[in-house]
Amino acid sequence: MELKTQPFVKWAGGKRQLLEKLEARMPESYGKYYEPFIGGGALLLDVHPQKAVINDNNEQLLNAYRQIKENSEQVIQEVCILDEVPCDKERYYEQRDKYNKKIAANQLDAECAALMIWINKHCFNGLYRVNSKGAFNVPYNNKKTGLSIDIDNIRNIAEYLKKGDIEIRQGDFEEACADVKKGDFVYFDSPYVPISETANFTDYTKDGFSLDDHKRLAVLFKKLADAGAFIMLSNHNVPLVHELYSGYNIEEVDVRRAINSDASKRSGKEVIITNY
Ligand SMILES: C[S@@+](CC[C@H](N)C(=O)[O-])C[C@H]1O[C@@H](n2cnc3c(N)ncnc32)[C@H](O)[C@@H]1O
Structure with a gap:
């Protein structure tokens, strides 16, 4: 019987609202599943890939x-x-x-x-x-x-993590992707590019993720795409993201957010980007 699991923590940027749209855009088959910014793990815990590498730089998580x-x-x-x-x-x-x-x-x-x-x-x-x-x-x-x-849910997550070939890493996203191979699938859900500061490309840092980190991620996206992996990435629908990923498939999607304390920011547009 297929196990039912969902995130065990409420996490900023959690992807439960976007699940259907993300799953509809995943490749039909792939080698290993990589999620270098796992957070609450909404996609992983819905899809249950049999071989996966999960990573985040939050040691306690x-x-x-x-x-x-x-x-x-x-x-x-x-x-x-x-x-x-x-x-x-x-x-x-x-x-x-x-x-x-x-x-x-x-x-x-x-x-x-x-x-x-x-x-x-x-x-x-x-x-x-x-x-x-x-x-x-x-x-x-x-x-x-x-x-x-x-x-x-905790027991089912434990069973899934134990039964599958699920490797848990902890560190920077770039290192976590060092062994991605042709045919593997990588889902990047980094901290968001802020909606407001994007008009001028100043040195903003949100959630410890700087403009340079966003650029580093775009370089890695291209490197892995060129190596023949399937890459999917989600972020806010803002000019910087369009600029960093121009040339790839960028789809705009509506999303409702529950975690923002400011009710006016609880809905908006995001993008799902793929190289395939
Ligand atoms: C938007 S959240 C991921 C949300 C997740 N997809 C979910 O469904 O809950 C981004 C995650 O990136 C992690 N993070 C921030 N900087 C990182 C870095 N340099 N390398 C790896 N993970 C990082 C944060 O700790 C956070 O958990």
């Missing part, structure tokens, strides 16, 4: 994927323990401090993954942001929420 793969029952148990006490402001900040102590001590274990997942459900808009010292600093969302995990 990748620890959560690894712990779910190797230690799912312990992660579930730890989240359930956290959920036993209803969350309020005091409890949120107490657990956030505990999480930051684990980050500082580099304790990448099941408890750390459970804290990361629990905090994602209780922090403002599911954001992930750290200060210059690497401490997580997103405030409480002031909401009473129910359970922080769907236990069956």
Whole structure:
């Protein structure tokens, strides 16, 4: 029976709204599946490729994927323990401090993954942001929420990650693509090019992703496309993106966004770019 899985975290730029459109544009068959900016993994967890490389530069997020793969029952148990006490402001900040102590001590274990997942459900808009010292600093969302995990979903994700040939990497997107071969499929969902700043190409950086990173990504797209891989990329529908990927197929699509705190920015146009 086909497993049903979905993201275990709410993630900025999550692709659940675009899933159908992305899947309709994937090649019918391909070698290995690569997702170098995995985030919440909406596409991976819907498509379930049998051979995949997933990557992100967020160490804590990748620890959560690894712990779910190797230690799912312990992660579930730890989240359930956290959920036993209803969350309020005091409890949120107490657990956030505990999480930051684990980050500082580099304790990448099941408890750390459970804290990361629990905090994602209780922090403002599911954001992930750290200060210059690497401490997580997103405030409480002031909401009473129910359970922080769907236990069956976590078990199904664990089964999928274990059964398939799914390699979990952690680092920069370029390095994660070093072994992409002809016939492989790569889906790039980098942090967005900001909608506003694109009129002048100044030195903006959003979510730690600079203009130079966007240019580096476009160079990598071309290199992998020239090597015969199938490449799909999504981003905002802004002039910079059209300029960086001119010559490839650029399709404009409508999307509804839930994570933006500004309601007026919750819908807009994005593009899906392919080389095939
Ligand atoms: C738009 S999100 C991906 C969303 C994902 N497709 C989903 O469905 O949730 C972009 C991701 O890129 C990661 N990231 C930012 N800079 C990176 C870099 N240089 N290399 C690899 N990952 C990076 C962020 O941590 C974030 O998870």
